[in-house]
Amino acid sequence: MSLLELEDIHSYYGNIHALKGVSLKVEEGEIVSLIGANGAGKTTTLRSISGLLHPRKGKVIFRGKDVTKLAPNLIHKEGLGLVPEGRGIFPRLTVLENLEMGAFLVKDKAEIARGIEQAFTLFPRLRERAEQKGGTLSGGEQQMLATARGLMSTPSILLMDEPSMGLAPVLVDQIFDVIKELNAKGTTILLVEQNALMALSIAHRAYVLQTGTIVLSGAASNVAKDENVRKAYLGI
Amino acid sequence: MRRLIKSAGLREILLPLGRMAVFVLGAGALMSVVMVVLALLCRGSGADKLLLSTQNVNIVFYTMANLPQVLIDGVTIGFVYAAIALGYTMVYGVLEFINFAHSEIFAIGAFAGVEFLIIMDKIGVLATSGTYGPYLYLTLALAIGMLAAGGIAVLIERTAYRPLRGAPRLVPLISAIGVSFALQDIIRLVESLTTGQFYRVIPTFGNFDDKILLFTIQTASAPIKVDIQVKSVIVIAAAVMMLVGLNYIVNATRIGKAIRSVAQDRDTAAIMGIGVNGVIAFTFLIGGALGGAAGVLYALKFTRIDPFVGFMPGMKAFTAAVVGGIGNLTGALLGGIILGMLESFAGAYLGTFTMGNFGSEYKDIIAFLILIIVIVFRPSGLLGEQISQKA
Numbered sequence: 001m002s003l004l005e006l007e008d009i010h011s012y013y014g015n016i017h018a019l020k021g022v023s024l025k026v027e028e029g030e031i032v033s034l035i036g037a038n039g040a041g042k043t044t045t046l047r048s049i050s051g052l053l054h055p056r057k058g059k060v061i062f063r064g065k066d067v068t069k070l071a072p073n074l075i076h077k078e079g080l081g082l083v084p085e086g087r088g089i090f091p092r093l094t095v096l097e098n099l100e101m102g103a104f105l106v107k108d109k110a111e112i113a114r115g116i117e118q119a120f121t122l123f124p125r126l127r128e129r130a131e132q133k134g135g136t137l138s139g140g141e142q143q144m145l146a147t148a149r150g151l152m153s154t155p156s157i158l159l160m161d162e163p164s165m166g167l168a169p170v171l172v173d174q175i176f177d178v179i180k181e182l183n184a185k186g187t188t189i190l191l192v193e194q195n196a197l198m199a200l201s202i203a204h205r206a207y208v209l210q211t212g213t214i215v216l217s218g219a220a221s222n223v224a225k226d227e228n229v230r231k232a233y234l235g236i
Numbered sequence: 237m238r239r240l241i242k243s244a245g246l247r248e249i250l251l252p253l254g255r256m257a258v259f260v261l262g263a264g265a266l267m268s269v270v271m272v273v274l275a276l277l278c279r280g281s282g283a284d285k286l287l288l289s290t291q292n293v294n295i296v297f298y299t300m301a302n303l304p305q306v307l308i309d310g311v312t313i314g315f316v317y318a319a320i321a322l323g324y325t326m327v328y329g330v331l332e333f334i335n336f337a338h339s340e341i342f343a344i345g346a347f348a349g350v351e352f353l354i355i356m357d358k359i360g361v362l363a364t365s366g367t368y369g370p371y372l373y374l375t376l377a378l379a380i381g382m383l384a385a386g387g388i389a390v391l392i393e394r395t396a397y398r399p400l401r402g403a404p405r406l407v408p409l410i411s412a413i414g415v416s417f418a419l420q421d422i423i424r425l426v427e428s429l430t431t432g433q434f435y436r437v438i439p440t441f442g443n444f445d446d447k448i449l450l451f452t453i454q455t456a457s458a459p460i461k462v463d464i465q466v467k468s469v470i471v472i473a474a475a476v477m478m479l480v481g482l483n484y485i486v487n488a489t490r491i492g493k494a495i496r497s498v499a500q501d502r503d504t505a506a507i508m509g510i511g512v513n514g515v516i517a518f519t520f521l522i523g524g525a526l527g528g529a530a531g532v533l534y535a536l537k538f539t540r541i542d543p544f545v546g547f548m549p550g551m552k553a554f555t556a557a558v559v560g561g562i563g564n565l566t567g568a569l570l571g572g573i574i575l576g577m578l579e580s581f582a583g584a585y586l587g588t589f590t591m592g593n594f595g596s597e598y599k600d601i602i603a604f605l606i607l608i609i610v611i612v613f614r615p616s617g618l619l620g621e622q623i624s625q626k627a
C-alpha cells in the first residue's frame with residue numbers, strides 16, 4: 001500500500017477545470033517530484049491533497065484512508081504536512097510562535113521544545129531570529145521557517161510547494177540539502193518545483209504535469225533524460 | 237523578572253490596563269486642553285457675555301469647572317463603545333467583513349438582560365435582595381445578556397454568513413444588513429406580543445442611581461458638585477474587566493493563538509490543524525457576548541431600550557473601530573474612548589459655545605466628522621496597519 005495515492009482527481013475553481021484526472025502515488029521513504037510549467041496545476045494538486053480544495057471527482061487515499069472530503073485540519077491530523085506556496089508565514093507572529101503553530105495539535109510540551117530545538121539545529125539562522133516577527137524575515141529565512149514549521153508535527157509526508165521560488169542560488173542549494181537530509185532521516189517528501197533540474201536531481205521518482213494532466217512519470221533519472229522534458233523544462 | 241511576568245500571563249493583564257490608563261488620560265488631557273484653549277479664545281465673545289449675565293461665571297471658568305464631570309461621562313460611554321467596537325473589529329479580523337448585524341446583537345443582549353431583571357422585579361426578589369443582592373442580579377443579567385447575544389451571533393454566522401464564504405465581498409455584507417433589519421423586527425414582534433409595547437425600561441433597584449460625591453468646586457454663585465453615579469462606576473468596572481479578559485483570551489491562550497493565526501492566514505492555519513470554522517464561530521461567540529454585555533450596561537446607564545436601541549451605539553462603535561484601525565483590538569479600545577470623550581465634550585460644550593445655536597443634539601455629528609477626517613488622512617485608522625502590508 002502506498003503512503004499517498006491520488007486516483008483520477010478532478011479539481012475546479014468555479015468553472016475552471018484545473019485538474020483533469022491526476023493520478024499519482026508516493027511510497028514511504030521516497031522523494032517524489034512533481035514538475036510542470038507555471039499554471040500546470042501543481043499547487044492545485046497539493047491543495048487537493050491537503051483538503052484546502054475538495055476535488056469534484058476522484059479519490060485521495062492517505063495511509064490507507066480515504067481523505068478526499070476531509071477538512072484540512074483533519075487531514076493534517078492524519079500526519080500530513082504542507083509547506084505552502086509563498087511560504088504562508090504568519091507575518092505578525094514571531095518566528096518562535098510560527099514554529100509553535102506548526103505543533104498546534106501536539107499536546108506534549110517537551111515534544112514541542114524538542115521540535116523547536118531540532119528546527120534551530122537544522123536552520124541556525126532561525127535561532128538568531130527567534131523573537132522577530134515572521135513578516136520581517138527575508139525570503140530565504142521565511143522558506144527556512146516554513147519548512148521547519150512543516151516539520152514541527154513530525155508528519156509522515158511533507159508536501160513542499162516550490163521551496164526554491166525567489167531564492168538566491170546559494171539558498172536554493174541549502175534548502176535542497178535540507179530536503180535530502182530530511183529524507184535520509186525518514187521523512188517522505190512530495191516536492192513541487194518549476195526548477196526541474198534541481199528537483200529531478202534529488203528525487204527518486206517524478207511526475208510531469210501539463211495543463212492539469214500527468215503527461216509523463218517514472219524514475220527521476222529517466223524523466224530527466226526525456227526529450228520533451230529536456231526541451232521544455234531543462235532548457236537543453 | 238520579565239520572564240516571570242510573561243510566564244504568569246500577568247503581562248497580558250497589566251498591559252491592557254496600562255493601555256487603557258494611557259488612552260483615557262491621553263484623550264482626556266488632550267481634549268481638555270483643546271477645550272480650555274477654545275475657551276480662552278472665546279473670552280469676551282457673545283457666549284462669554286451670556287454666561288456672565290446668566291450664571292455669573294466667565295467662559296474659561298465655566299469650561300474648567302465642568303471638565304471633571306464631562307471626562308467621567310466620556311470615559312463611561314467610551315468603554316461601552318469600546319466593548320461594542322471589539323465585536324466589529326474581531327469579526328473583521330478573521331473574515332475581513334463588517335458584521336452590520338452586530339448592533340442588533342447588542343440590542344438582543346440588552347433585551348435579554350432587561351427582561352430577566354423585569355421578571356425578577358415582578359416576582360419581587362429585586363426589591364428585597366438587600367445590599368449585595370442587586371449586584372448578584374445585575375451580574376446574572378449581564379451573564380444572560382452575554383449568553384443570548386453570543387448565541388445569536390453564532391447562529392447568524394452559521395446560517396447567514398458561513399454559506400456565503402468565498403462569495404464576492406459585497407454578498408455577505410448585504411446578508412448582514414438583511415439580518416440586521418430582520419432582527420430589529422423580530423425583537424419588536426416578540427416584545428409587542430408579550431406586553432403590547434415594544435420598548436422596555438430597566439427596573440430601578442439597588443443603589444445604582446446613587447451618586448458618589450467626588451469633590452465640590454466653589455464658585456461665586458452656586459458650588460459645582462463633581463460626582464459619579466454608582467452605575468457609571470459599574471459600567472466602567474465591568475467593561476474594563478471584560479476588555480482585559482478578552483485581551484487575555486486573544487493573546488495568552490491556545491484558542492487565542494488560533495484566532496490570531498486564522499486572522500493572518502486562514503489556509504495556513506487550517507493546514508496547521510486548526511479547525512477554521514470552529515475558530516470563526518468562537519470569534520462570533522466572544523464578540524457577540526461582549527456586545528451583549530455592553531447592551532445590558534447601556535440599558536443600566538440609559539434605562540430605556542427599544543428594538544432600534546442598537547443603531548446609534550452600533551454606528552458609533554463601528555466608527556470607533558474604524559478610527560482605531562479595524563481589525564486591531566487595541567485600536568477598538570482607543571477608538572471607543574476617543575468617541576466617548578468626543579461625544580461627552582460635544583454634548584456638554586457645543587450649546588454653550590454656540591450660544592444655543594447648536595445644542596447637544598448635534599453631538600453625533602462630531603463623531604462622524606471625526607470618522608471622515610481620520611479616514612481621509614489615515615485610511616487604515618490610528619493604530620491600523622497599512623493596507624499594503626496585509627498579505
Ligand SMILES: Nc1ncnc2c1ncn2[C@@H]1O[C@H](COP(=O)(O)OP(=O)(O)O)[C@@H](O)[C@H]1O
Binds near residue numbers: 013018037039041042
Ligand atoms: N484561485 C483560483 N481561481 C481561479 N483559477 C485558479 C485559481 N488558482 C489557480 N487557478 C488556475 O488553475 C490553474 C492551475 O493553477 P496552479 O495549480 O496554481 O498552477 P501551478 O502551481 O502549477 O503554477 C491555472 O490555470 C490557474 O490560472
Ligand SMILES: [Mg+2]
Binds near residue numbers: 042043044162
Ligand atoms: Mg503553484
